[in-house]
Amino acid sequence: MAATPMTLLTALNTALRDVLADDPKTLVMGEDVGRLGGVFRVTEGLQKDFGEDRVMDTPLAESGIVGTAIGLALRGYRPVVEIQFDGFVFPGYDQIVTQLAKMPARSRGLIRLPIVIRIPYGGGIGAVEHHSESPEALFAHVAGLRVMSPSNPSDAYWMLRQAVQSDDPVIFFEPKRRYYDKGEVDTTASDQPPAHRARVVRPGTDLTLAAYGPMVRTCLDAAAVAAEEGRQLEVVDLRSISPVDFDTVRESVRRTGRLVVAHEAPVFFGAGAEIAAHVTEHCFYHLSAPVLRVGAYHSPYPPSRLEDEYLPGIDRVLDAVDRAFAH
Amino acid sequence: MSGDGIRLLTPEGERVTHPEYGLDAGPEELRALYRDMALARRFDAEGVTLQRQGELGLWPSLLGQEAAQVGSVRALADGDHVFPSYREHAVALCRGLDPLVLLRLFRGVDHGAWDPDAHGFHLYTLVIGSQTLHATGYACGVAKDGSDAAVLAYFGDGATSQGDVAEAFNFAAVYDAPVVFFCQNNQWAISEPNARQTRVPLHQRAQGYGFPGVRVDGNDVLAVLAVTRAALEHVRSGRGPFLVEAFTYRMGAHTTSDDPTRYRDSAEVESWRAKDPLLRLERLLRREELADDAFFAEVTAEGEALAVRVREGVRSMPSPAPEELFDHVYAEAHGEVDRERAEFAAYQASFAEEG
Numbered sequence: 001m002a003a004t005p006m007t008l009l010t011a012l013n014t015a016l017r018d019v020l021a022d023d024p025k026t027l028v029m030g031e032d033v034g035r036l037g038g039v040f041r042v043t044e045g046l047q048k049d050f051g052e053d054r055v056m057d058t059p060l061a062e063s064g065i066v067g068t069a070i071g072l073a074l075r076g077y078r079p080v081v082e083i084q085f086d087g088f089v090f091p092g093y094d095q096i097v098t099q100l101a102k103m104p105a106r107s108r109g110l111i112r113l114p115i116v117i118r119i120p121y122g123g124g125i126g127a128v129e130h131h132s133e134s135p136e137a138l139f140a141h142v143a144g145l146r147v148m149s150p151s152n153p154s155d156a157y158w159m160l161r162q163a164v165q166s167d168d169p170v171i172f173f174e175p176k177r178r179y180y181d182k183g184e185v186d187t188t189a190s191d192q193p194p195a196h197r198a199r200v201v202r203p204g205t206d207l208t209l210a211a212y213g214p215m216v217r218t219c220l221d222a223a224a225v226a227a228e229e230g231r232q233l234e235v236v237d238l239r240s241i242s243p244v245d246f247d248t249v250r251e252s253v254r255r256t257g258r259l260v261v262a263h264e265a266p267v268f269f270g271a272g273a274e275i276a277a278h279v280t281e282h283c284f285y286h287l288s289a290p291v292l293r294v295g296a297y298h299s300p301y302p303p304s305r306l307e308d309e310y311l312p313g314i315d316r317v318l319d320a321v322d323r324a325f326a327h
Numbered sequence: 328m329s330g331d332g333i334r335l336l337t338p339e340g341e342r343v344t345h346p347e348y349g350l351d352a353g354p355e356e357l358r359a360l361y362r363d364m365a366l367a368r369r370f371d372a373e374g375v376t377l378q379r380q381g382e383l384g385l386w387p388s389l390l391g392q393e394a395a396q397v398g399s400v401r402a403l404a405d406g407d408h409v410f411p412s413y414r415e416h417a418v419a420l421c422r423g424l425d426p427l428v429l430l431r432l433f434r435g436v437d438h439g440a441w442d443p444d445a446h447g448f449h450l451y452t453l454v455i456g457s458q459t460l461h462a463t464g465y466a467c468g469v470a471k472d473g474s475d476a477a478v479l480a481y482f483g484d485g486a487t488s489q490g491d492v493a494e495a496f497n498f499a500a501v502y503d504a505p506v507v508f509f510c511q512n513n514q515w516a517i518s519e520p521n522a523r524q525t526r527v528p529l530h531q532r533a534q535g536y537g538f539p540g541v542r543v544d545g546n547d548v549l550a551v552l553a554v555t556r557a558a559l560e561h562v563r564s565g566r567g568p569f570l571v572e573a574f575t576y577r578m579g580a581h582t583t584s585d586d587p588t589r590y591r592d593s594a595e596v597e598s599w600r601a602k603d604p605l606l607r608l609e610r611l612l613r614r615e616e617l618a619d620d621a622f623f624a625e626v627t628a629e630g631e632a633l634a635v636r637v638r639e640g641v642r643s644m645p646s647p648a649p650e651e652l653f654d655h656v657y658a659e660a661h662g663e664v665d666r667e668r669a670e671f672a673a674y675q676a677s678f679a680e681e682g
Contacts, residue, residue, distance in 0.1 A: 063460065066460075071464020075464070095491075099452075108655050112658050168658050168659055246666075
């Protein structure tokens, strides 16, 4: 089958449908995922086709959702859990950090917990408090978890399939403001690189822009603007922040000599700090400028009327690019 | 029903009847229950001693809770699955876990890395109440499988204050999960008495979630066995979860790091000593001439042999290899772990080069 155009949201729905069809041990569970199809409709139609036993509406309790998913995984199931919004994951954070992340290691590998926790995240949709956050660094800091975020429909489909197939727990951050972005998805092209490999989505020679999730498109747009000004920016879609594909990042930076890392999450102690530290340590003599970070500020996510100022957009990315070239 | 709960054996060792719960236990079964409790008590005492001698980092004593644990675990079938807290040493022994494997956790050799499926006995869980949700999810899986297995989740009175336990009760109820919630109410959550955890008797919590809850005399092994059997039958029949509150007492400290004289009266401890779970079964066995001195001597000797094996095994337990730090963090390769493993190996090797 050739590639077909679909939205990122439809790609996720298709991936869930395909994993449910492929493996009877796969379950989908969360608040409103059944009859309603999820508040964003990512699970639309799944309960109708696979039944209440496999697409489970849960009580409204995130710790309970994650904790029971762990129990189901201990019994041999592969739950795909939906947390309704980024800011609501924290009641489940205890189970994720103290149990889900640690149980495989503390059992010396006797226990595997193949659980995917899907979290729609990020801002830019004019939402109320707790509905626009980017808490991915809080998960990447926890050994035992894999943390990834697709930026386009094809990756959304394939990375979710790979996440479900993985024997490790995966925190799968979905860029909710990109749910309606369209792209080609070939659901038969199974020779995909693993989710933890970054991808150069726009080659360039003068500066590397590294991003993941919703900021990849912002960086691609910024690179297009920079090209008009004669600067060839290379855009790297990290796709995964635990692990980070440092090989690809280093290879790019050694060619371009400059790196800007962009994410919606606050800069302070964010993924960009880890990448900047690593690149400084390993590419010191290849750098023509300090590694710069672009992200949100160290303040709670603001009321939506201020989110355009809070979130990094094309202009903030280009401002960082200018500063990198000023060196 | 007395304030201590459903009872089939008085502290004086006399059998009493209960309108709803009975136990048809022959001499062999009664002796086996005594043996289980006596071995657990001896093992537990050795744990305390080994900690005092610096061989273990910590030991949470089960002293006083032998009947609650043995009575409940002996109600299980082989295919059933247990989710313990961290004080269920008698349960572990009865499920067949090698005590030396259990002690690796308290020796600091591992975090308690036994195979849960080998004995239907999940890992100890130190975060209070977390395991009740795992038990609930596991039980949901059991039901999906169409299995007639049941799940038994242990937790304490302190855990009932945790949101996870409340969520576990509710999830289990709405999904009709085949799980028995077994609360050992040992009266104390470190220094905090029941009055700081609850305004209602704990077994009554179940009613608010729509499933039955009963209080049983947790120092009466016969009553605990009878009540847990009934609870397991209930959950196996697809009627949803069941809460058992075993009313017992933590005779020792919370752990070897605790000093209970700072917060409770010795008179209270003495009043519970009179309700000792082993003593009352011994009284029954002697009164009804179901066991003689030779039997008790044999059990004592068996306990001493267990203690020797445990002592020697702990002292000769090797520490893990440093490189194991990086093992099993992930099932599949993870670049950061691989990089740090290589750095660590190079760092370790640098000492060898320096000679």
